Amino acid sequence: MISSAVYTVMFYGLSAAVILLAVLAVNLRQLLRAALALMGMLSLSAGLYVLLHAEFLAGVQVLVYIGGIVVLIVFAIMLTRSSELLEDHPRPLAQVLGALLSMFFLFVAALALRDTRFPVQVQTGPPVDDVRQIGLLLLDRGATGYLVPFELLSLLLLVAIIGGTVIARKVAPPKQPFTTGGDARGETITESARTQRDIVPGEGAP
Amino acid sequence: MSIIIPEIIVLATAFAILIADLFMNERTRVYLAPAAVAGLLLALAVMVVHTPASGALIGGRFTMDAAGWWFKILFMISALIAVLLSMDTLDGRARVRVRGMGFRGEYYSILLFSVVGMMFLVSARDLATLFVSLELATLPLFVLAAWRRDDPKSGEAGLKYVVLGALASAFIVYGFGILYGLTQSTDLETIAQRLAGERAPAFWLAAALVLAGAGFKLTIVPFHMWAADVYQGAPTPVTAYLSVGSKAAGLAFAFQVFYRIFGDALPHWDMLIAIFAALTMTLGNLVAIVQHDIKRFMAFSAISQAGYFLLGFLGAAEEGVPAMLFYLLVYIFSNLAVFACIIWFENETGKGQIEDYRGLSLSNPLMALGMTLALFSLAGIPPLSGFVGKFFLFSIASKAGFHGLVAVAAVNSTISLYYYLRVVRQMYIEPVDERVPAPGSSVSIGLSLALLSVPVAILGILPTVYEGIHAATIAWLASMPQG
Amino acid sequence: MIELLARHSPGLPEWLTLCVVLYSIGLYGLLTRRNAIAMLMAVEIMLNAAALNFVVFDRFSTNQQADGQVMALFVIVMAAAEIVVGMAIVVALYRMRGTVDINQMNSMRG
Numbered sequence: 001m002i003s004s005a006v007y008t009v010m011f012y013g014l015s016a017a018v019i020l021l022a023v024l025a026v027n028l029r030q031l032l033r034a035a036l037a038l039m040g041m042l043s044l045s046a047g048l049y050v051l052l053h054a055e056f057l058a059g060v061q062v063l064v065y066i067g068g069i070v071v072l073i074v075f076a077i078m079l080t081r082s083s084e085l086l087e088d089h090p091r092p093l094a095q096v097l098g099a100l101l102s103m104f105f106l107f108v109a110a111l112a113l114r115d116t117r118f119p120v121q122v123q124t125g126p127p128v129d130d131v132r133q134i135g136l137l138l139l140d141r142g143a144t145g146y147l148v149p150f151e152l153l154s155l156l157l158l159v160a161i162i163g164g165t166v167i168a169r170k171v172a173p174p175k176q177p178f179t180t181g182g183d184a185r186g187e188t189i190t191e192s193a194r195t196q197r198d199i200v201p202g203e204g205a206p
Numbered sequence: 207m208s209i210i211i212p213e214i215i216v217l218a219t220a221f222a223i224l225i226a227d228l229f230m231n232e233r234t235r236v237y238l239a240p241a242a243v244a245g246l247l248l249a250l251a252v253m254v255v256h257t258p259a260s261g262a263l264i265g266g267r268f269t270m271d272a273a274g275w276w277f278k279i280l281f282m283i284s285a286l287i288a289v290l291l292s293m294d295t296l297d298g299r300a301r302v303r304v305r306g307m308g309f310r311g312e313y314y315s316i317l318l319f320s321v322v323g324m325m326f327l328v329s330a331r332d333l334a335t336l337f338v339s340l341e342l343a344t345l346p347l348f349v350l351a352a353w354r355r356d357d358p359k360s361g362e363a364g365l366k367y368v369v370l371g372a373l374a375s376a377f378i379v380y381g382f383g384i385l386y387g388l389t390q391s392t393d394l395e396t397i398a399q400r401l402a403g404e405r406a407p408a409f410w411l412a413a414a415l416v417l418a419g420a421g422f423k424l425t426i427v428p429f430h431m432w433a434a435d436v437y438q439g440a441p442t443p444v445t446a447y448l449s450v451g452s453k454a455a456g457l458a459f460a461f462q463v464f465y466r467i468f469g470d471a472l473p474h475w476d477m478l479i480a481i482f483a484a485l486t487m488t489l490g491n492l493v494a495i496v497q498h499d500i501k502r503f504m505a506f507s508a509i510s511q512a513g514y515f516l517l518g519f520l521g522a523a524e525e526g527v528p529a530m531l532f533y534l535l536v537y538i539f540s541n542l543a544v545f546a547c548i549i550w551f552e553n554e555t556g557k558g559q560i561e562d563y564r565g566l567s568l569s570n571p572l573m574a575l576g577m578t579l580a581l582f583s584l585a586g587i588p589p590l591s592g593f594v595g596k597f598f599l600f601s602i603a604s605k606a607g608f609h610g611l612v613a614v615a616a617v618n619s620t621i622s623l624y625y626y627l628r629v630v631r632q633m634y635i636e637p638v639d640e641r642v643p644a645p646g647s648s649v650s651i652g653l654s655l656a657l658l659s660v661p662v663a664i665l666g667i668l669p670t671v672y673e674g675i676h677a678a679t680i681a682w683l684a685s686m687p688q689g
Numbered sequence: 690m691i692e693l694l695a696r697h698s699p700g701l702p703e704w705l706t707l708c709v710v711l712y713s714i715g716l717y718g719l720l721t722r723r724n725a726i727a728m729l730m731a732v733e734i735m736l737n738a739a740a741l742n743f744v745v746f747d748r749f750s751t752n753q754q755a756d757g758q759v760m761a762l763f764v765i766v767m768a769a770a771e772i773v774v775g776m777a778i779v780v781a782l783y784r785m786r787g788t789v790d791i792n793q794m795n796s797m798r799g
Contacts (some may be wrong), residue, residue: 005694006724012699015707022711026718026731028705038730045737049705052748054758057740057765064765067731069772076726078777098720112407114706118387120701120749133755134762143265144393146759149334149710152326153766155217156342159319160770162224164777165350166309167364341767345774351776361782365789368775369728373719373773376735379710379764383739383757387705387746390757395702 010051017046031077039070054133209261209270212249212278213325214362219245225660227311235310239293239650242314245285253279259429261686267331271685272678274328276531277458280538284454287542288447289314290654291549295443301646307441309345313353315670317447320346324455327462333382336374336462343455344371344423344442349450351440354520357375363439367430372427374422381415384408385467394466402470413471423456425509427486432491437505445460445501446545449508450538457534458516461527464519471517479602481517482609482680487513487618500548500560503625504541507584511537512623514599517615521602521633523683528676529602533689536583536665540592541578543658547573550651555623565638570647574633578679581626586619591665594672596674659681704745711738725782731776733768740764787791 006161015146023040042065049058222245230238253275262269294300298308307313323342330336348371352364378492386392388408401409421429437445464472488618490510497503515537518530550573551566552558567574583592596619604612665671697751711734716730740761747757 001695005691006693008698011703018707019714019769022714022734025728026714026722031724031727033716034727034730041734043736045741048741049744052704052744054744056745056759057242057758057761059760060762060765064769065733065737068769072772072776073726073730075732076779077779079780080726080789091721094723095721098717100711101720102717104707109709109713110706112386112411114702116388116406117396118408118701118746118750119293119390120703121390121493123750129754130758131750134758136758137755138762141264143267144208144756145265145267146327146332146334146763148264148267148330149332149763152323152335152342153763154650155319156345156770157340157768158339159316159349160773162312162316162708163346164773166312166353166700167349167355167758167774168688168777168780169355302781331787333758338767342771345770348774348778352781355781356785358785360783361778361785364726364778365775365782368778369725369732372729372732372736372771373765373774376712376715376732376739379736379767380739380742383746385761386743386757387750388759390746392760532725534695627758632714666777 010047010195014044014047014051018048033079034076035070035074039066040072042066042070054130056134208252208267209257210263212253212282213322213329215245215249215252216282216318216325216682217322220315220322221373221575222595223318227315229462231521235293236297238310239289239297239591242289242318243286246282246289250279250282250286253282254389254392260681262550267332269328270329272682273461273527276535276678277328277454277461277677278325278663280454280624281321281324281451282532284447284450284538284542285317287546287654288443288451289544290318290465290541291446291546292317292443293428293650294553295549296442299648300553302553302566304354304441304553306354306360306506306604308430309353316346316349320344320350320451324451324458325548325554327484329456330462331394331466333394333397336394336459337378337382340378340423340455340459341375342405342556344452347371347444347452350444351448353434353444359439360441361439364435366439367436370422370432370436374419377415377422378419381419384412384415390410395463396523398467398469401467405627413468415468420456420463421482422461423452424515425453425456425486426512427489427509428482430486430490430509435508436504437508438499438502439594442501442545442549442558446542446549449504449545450541452477453508453512453515454534454538455519455604457530460519460625465523465527469523469686474521475604476608477630479516480608482511483516484518485513486510486516487615491618491621491625491682495621498559498561499560500563500629503550503560503629504544507622507626510618511514511541511584514596514615517603520608520611524680525602525605528672529595529598529665531675531679532672533599535671536591536595536662537659539658540580542585543576543655545660546581546651546655546658548565550648550655552652554646560632563629563632564636566633568638572652573655576659578630579659580662581629585623585626587623587664591662594666598672622670624628654668701745701749704749705742708738708742708745711731711735713740723790726773729772729779733772737762738766740768 018041019038024037025034025041028037041064046058046061049061053195137146139147219242223241227238260271295304295314296307301669320343323339325344326335326339330339348364348368352361354360374563377445384399388404389397418429425433437449487510490513491504494503497506515530515533518526583590586593588595600612600615714739715734717733718734719728722728722731743757743761783789
């Protein structure tokens with residue numbers, strides 16, 4: 001009984017904090033502060049995962065969301081000095097409209113979820129080792145496994161890495177190693193359609 | 207085992223290009239595009255010759271069926287043509303050089319990764335594969351849209367596309383979560399069985415979320431915002447690819463969702479689909495009329511075409527599926543043919559306004575002819591393939607009892623004829639005031655235009671292709687789980 | 690007091706409500722923010738809510754088969770991939786234009 005009381009307190013406490021931080025994250029004018037609120041919100045969500053006995057996911061949440069995503073966002077904010085830019089333009093109309101629309105969604109969705117009887121299963125048996133179970137599912141080649149999406153996910157990350165590096169690179173001046181012809185600044189119109197030949201041999205060699 | 211070989215070939219090509227790029231210099235990187243083309247041709251050949259039309263692998267988590275076979279062929283053809291169309295721009299062969307389009311190895315491999323994602327999308331039989339492969343199909347498109355690093359428009363297109371894409375994923379994932387809660391399963395067949403007859407409020411919420419996500423991918427009207435900006439800002443060869451590739455992937459996703467998950471509720475959504483279809487084609491058409499930039503013009507044309515696709519979901523699947531697949535085929539060929547001309551023209555002159563096409567029929571009659579043919583096909587002029595495709599779709603809507611919708615669609619076709627003719631008028635009728643310099647020619651673009659024009663012209667007359675798709679669909683439907 | 694708390698221990702409806710509230714907050718942020726980074730942050734909140742939703746159902750509706758946890762894992766990684774690309778574009782775009790305000794981005798009109 002004590003444990004279930006603690007569970008209740010933890011749930012409502014964490015939920016209130018998470019919701020508050022989420023509201024802050026979408027409302028704060030200083031983007032850096034908003035990112036901090038996001039970070040707090042995501043780490044407390046990890047606490048929610050622990051409450052749900054998903055300890056592995058809680059770890060992943062901390063590693064990926066806080067260690068990866070939020071850090072990336074903070075970097076982007078600082079590199080672009082976005083925090084200064086946001087403060088100039090409050091848009092009351094958009095805020096009212098956005099609030100109305102999202103309240104409408106919340107209302108409808110919450111009603112729909114409340115009025116649906118989801119099949120609930122009481123936990124039976126001893127708790128399973130989640131990490132082991134997840135690992136088995138991810139590499140299972142059978143009818144219940146997730147081998148295909150797991151492999152596809154690695155491709156997805158590869159694409160993100162390649163794309164991120166290509167796009168975020170500074171436009172390199174010509175004669176830099178590893179650049180390709182399209183990066184060369186200078187003339188837009190060349191006399192010959194065979195500009196390919198103009199490139200000094202060996203220029204792009206590693 | 208053989209059903210996954212085409213995917214493996216495309217994937218291996220992507221990795222080979224990525225690694226080979228490291229050891230190449232500027233001059234030898236020219237061979238990357240032919241390598242990509244060769245890989246795709248090989249995969250296509252294996253697909254056509256060797257692959258059975260059905261089968262399952264990995265415990266049924268990767269399956270092949272007749273409709274999937276057609277989708278995969280179409281994905282690979284789109285990518286093949288997209289590579290051919292990108293070559294000149296990326297290799298610097300364009301007379302007016304596009305700056306900031308570098309990194310050829312990464313470009314082609316990312317493009318191929320996107321094809322792999324699309325191919326797995328049609329083979330997916332569980333929620334996880336479905337959304338991960340959808341993401342793998344579209345994330346490369348965000349990257350490619352932002353590829354030009356010295357053009358803010360390209361970055362802007364990429365950024366808007368990322369925000370939209372992430373929003374669409376958020377819708378789809380939340381919808382999937384509710385479906386998982388309703389059925390305790392991630393397997394599509396099990397979900398469909400357990401959802402049969404399910405009319406709980408949460409079911410509607412999940413359906414709405416997932417369909418909104420699909421609407422983003424297909425550019426259906428309330429979800430079309432920024433699509434035009436993305437099309438206009440992206441590098442033109444990328445626009446060509448995403449105008450057909452992302453639409454095909456969106457349709458494949460819609461197929462999976464409509465026929466595999468919600469197959470049993472689909473007939474009840476007729477009215478809604480009809481309204482969205484009418485809105486999409488009308489708005490796309492009306493806005494397209496006033497456009498001056500040819501890429502933006504093609505964007506709105508693509509939006510209105512998405513409306514026609516929706517008509518196919520109205521009737522029985524036996525007729526809707528082959529009609530949509532056939533129209534997708536026609537749309538891909540016609541749209542890519544138009545883009546072949548746009549890319550060629552941009553490479554030669556650096557211009558992209560509709561008015562710039564004035565006098566093209568004099569300076570390069572073949573290109574003008576190809577573009578005219580493709581535009582007429584998009585407008586649906588008999589006897590071109592576009593007409594036949596539209597005819598099938600319209601007859602489905604009319605059989606389903608939506609005569610008003612058919613009237614709207616017919617009016618829209620007429621409007622579209624007007625604006626497609628605007629381009630043709632510039633090329634053929636408008637007086638030429640200055641002497642037009644004779645633009646050069648390009649092997650790869652000329653080849654792809656030739657390859658595309660033939661089916662655009664004859665697909666409508668030859669009944670075999672449509673009959674093939676139709677027969678395949680019957681087999682496909684017979685294999686479908688009855689919810 | 691403890692008895693009262695124990696009796697009101699949260700079940701599936703409370704957890705689902707939490708998810709949908711978080712999701713709506715993200716939606717609100719997406720609709721009102723105009724800075725691209727802030728918009729992507731709002732989408733992250735939505736995706737986080739969706740991932741949580743999977744785990745909630747995994748805990749309550751199935752007998753610990755961990756399917757929902759795997760799905761949540763996929764969602765988290767997918768969100769990371771999207772952010773990587775998004776932030777790369779943001780940085781590149783800022784270098785070119787000096788702004789990441791998405792409403793000021795209207796360089797393209799017909």
